[in-house]
Amino acid sequence: MTKHRSLWLTGGVTVLVLVLLYLPIIMVFLNSFNADPNLAGWGGFTTRWFSQVLQDQRIRDDFITSLTIALATTVLSLLIAITASLWMRSASPRGRAMLDITTVMRLVLPEIVVAVGLFVLFRWLDFPLGRTTVIIGHTVFLSAYATVVLQARVATIGTSLEAAAADLGATPWRAFRRVTLPQLYPAIAVAGLLVFTFSLDDLITSQFLGGGSVETLPVLLLGLIRHQVTPSVNAVGSILILITLLTFICALALVGVRTLSNLSSSRTESEEE
């Protein structure tokens, strides 16, 4: 009896949480096809909002801006994360602790603190706010996420394969290219995916460091809903959801579902048998 009851309880809570998580997303998605402009009820199916959004020059510009910033942030963060996690292996315990602290700090510090800090810094340096400063801001905190993911992978692959490659005549760079890097692909895909989507939907840093000249999609959305939740807001939201989903599917296709799930259980491939 008690067993059944607890099953109902945990099951019920799970369902409730899932509904609360996904209902808003489903609502946004459905409403983006809602013909009723006031969103008071279901006014029939339409793709009008999408065509409106796609024709809006401002939205199109912001969309491009968001994508550019997300891509640049992803590339920079991955470079930093790969270098840092490879350096970690040969670092002294002291150096390792230092890097760990800087990584964790960037994860736990409220984003707004980092954003304000950078804002003040750029002002003090007289560095003009714009696309570059947003990319720097995103990279500062998102490279920490990428570092955590890559560090875990680098720790599991160890150095024995690199030693074997060196023994077989590979220079350090060739050993990295032919052996270490392929082992890191799944982690790179996951880290890249994280950074890309986080950057795409970031609001705080983008707003603080964008200045007047740069506007990303989330910043635009915030501006739009200040006045009224229009159906076009839902359409923009749906597009963002689709982009995120697409990136995720691409990552899956690239490295395979198995490697990706293996990564989370942090096993090396040689231990799979």
Place this chain on the structure above:
Amino acid sequence: MTKETCALRLSKVHRRFGDYVAVEELDLSIADGEFFSLIGPSGCGKTTTLRMIAGLDEPTSGTIEVAGLDVTRTPPHRRPVNTVFQHYALFPHLDVQENVAFGLRERRMSNAEIRPRVDNILELVGLQQRKNHKPRLLSGGQQQRVALARALVLEPKVLVLDEPLGALDLKLRKSMQALLRQVQREVGITFIYVTHDQEEAFSMSTRVGVMNGGVLEQVGPPRDVYQRPETLFVADFVGASNHIPVTVTGGPDGNYLAQFGSHQVISEGPANLVDNSSAALVVRPEGITLTAPSAGILQGTVTDTSYSGPQEELTVDTPVGKIKAVARGALDCKIGDNVGMTWDASSSWLVAGSAKSGPAKSTASDEGDRATDLVDGSVAS
């Protein structure tokens, strides 16, 4: 050994990790085409020595020469030395063929040159059917053969093998040992083989070196090392042995007279023993012949018997301590029986220095070693 025939020469090689001396003043010359084994317990410095030969570690002082060239500070990728690693270290993202071709591609060879070489070597190790498989789909023995092929295909001057059979079961070990011997004869490359299994080393090698605590205690053909150990450690490590503390004096035919208690026996020994010095008389269990209870050199009571198939091992309590002996054939001994034991001068050997009496603790440490091997072969030794 002249320079041309010397495949590998270590001179005064020393390796310290902080205060810990892993390898101490090691001198060793290995001839071209030799199958040389380094044996010793875990932590004796044999793997460190191997890593220095391969270039994965640098000596604190001393020099390493391969085929007459000083390679002490040469990085691993520029040494004519290849390694078969303890845990194979196969590249999981490459198939068998590409694993084997790895080093050839590093030499910028064309596909046309690479393919026949890879096929040849895979044929030699019997894996041509598996060349498109990923390593994780292979058994331990097959993975080991890929690791061997991957190193051999580069035709190194010296091939070092770090406990390559450590992770395999007994039967597979035997067949891999046979394969290694055959391959070594066919390719004629100098093999340097590290193991803590003395039986394996003895059955495969032209010479063995016994290491202990970073020091190379004895180097020689297996027969010499077994029958004429230079130190008690070597006597213990290369198989069960009994030690009896004795006092030596010169004897007939270059042999010695060894005295213990009221007994006096003739024994072979090294040439440099001083008269009236103390030494240990080393007798192998299989050198002992059982006699009637009142006869023989030593008498005692059987306290333990263990049957291992081809023979029965006895532990006999004697006035000089517990002695291990081997009973062959129809001799039927029970615990509590009184027996006499005798041996020839040629089946005993003298080792300078004083000894604790009784059978060597070697069997215990030997088993301990094998156990660690099974649990975790990665213990640095």
